[in-house]
Amino acid sequence: MKKTVLTIAMMVAAATGVFAQKYMTRTAKVSFDATAQGSPEDIKAINNEVSNILDGKTGEMVFQVPVKSFKFERALMQEHFNENYMESDKYPKAEFKGAVTNLAGADFSKDGNFEVKVTGKLTIHGVTNDVTVPGSVTVKGTSVTLKAKFVAKLIDYKIEVPGVVADKVGKQAIIAIESTLAQK
Amino acid sequence: MVKKIILVVLVLGLIGVGTGMYFFYKKPETVDDKKGIVVAAAALSAAYSTSEKAADSIYLNNVIEVTGKVGETEQNQDGGTMVILETGDPMAGVQCAMREKGVQVAKGQEVTIKGFCSGNGITGVSLTDCILKK
Numbered sequence: 296m297k298k299t300v301l302t303i304a305m306m307v308a309a310a311t312g313v314f315a316q317k318y319m320t321r322t323a324k325v326s327f328d329a330t331a332q333g334s335p336e337d338i339k340a341i342n343n344e345v346s347n348i349l350d351g352k353t354g355e356m357v358f359q360v361p362v363k364s365f366k367f368e369r370a371l372m373q374e375h376f377n378e379n380y381m382e383s384d385k386y387p388k389a390e391f392k393g394a395v396t397n398l399a400g401a402d403f404s405k406d407g408n409f410e411v412k413v414t415g416k417l418t419i420h421g422v423t424n425d426v427t428v429p430g431s432v433t434v435k436g437t438s439v440t441l442k443a444k445f446v447a448k449l450i451d452y453k454i455e456v457p458g459v460v461a462d463k464v465g466k467q468a469i470i471a472i473e474s475t476l477a478q479k
Numbered sequence: 480m481v482k483k484i485i486l487v488v489l490v491l492g493l494i495g496v497g498t499g500m501y502f503f504y505k506k507p508e509t510v511d512d513k514k515g516i517v518v519a520a521a522a523l524s525a526a527y528s529t530s531e532k533a534a535d536s537i538y539l540n541n542v543i544e545v546t547g548k549v550g551e552t553e554q555n556q557d558g559g560t561m562v563i564l565e566t567g568d569p570m571a572g573v574q575c576a577m578r579e580k581g582v583q584v585a586k587g588q589e590v591t592i593k594g595f596c597s598g599n600g601i602t603g604v605s606l607t608d609c610i611l612k613k
Contacts, residue, residue: 319602320553321561321574321603322554322556324555341557343555343556343557344555344574344576344605344607346574346600346601348601357601359601361598361600361605361607363540363597363598364597364607366507367507370505370507370508373507377540383597384539387535387540387597387598388600473556475556
């Protein structure tokens, strides 16, 4: 009898995805806008090549961003971004490692929307800072969509903007993340 | 004499404007005319798992031509395609972000893809701005 109960419990658990709550994507989107106020041109870029892994059970997540994969409207901006500001030869990756802190309100196993707070370590340009970011989660079947928007100050990541372009490149970047992960 | 000076200033000015316009409208560099480092997907992945630093010194930000079997494809949010080449390790494919939209490849197909290597990550080695060679 005990065995039957255990078997049924295990089957239910497997069906609801308790045992398989790893989610992954290689095509998460990270964009940023570092345009200075009143700048004649936009300083922004998009990266559609971001890897993201999420553990739906613990709320732990990793985002890894290949810096070289940010696309700008103008080649020169892209060059300056890689060579002067981000030094992508030296620091090819930006990374966030963290976890959902309000896990009680986060259920990745059933369809719905909920707000989360994610705390962790953000590494850009070889500099790591502790950050807490509010975000939203949408669960639909076996896919999970994470969205977040936050501001990073360039000085916190030792990214120096020369005076000559200070009218174009701002002191901070608004970073937006949108990631749709599939269950693995 | 004055005429000469005016002419020199004018020519210099034109060169300046020309150079400025060249840089302003310059397109991002592409892999098309560049010779790539030829490597198999499994060998590239193995090089990165042995030593990321050593592999970066050879491949990072350079043009590479990687050959392998298509394991899967992923569509990004803007309609672009990511082709993932098999390496023998399911968590470490070689992921190639294609430059043009609508690239058609079949699972299991042997392909050669040329792109800029943007380093290693949690889901494998990344290539960006890729084109399909065959």
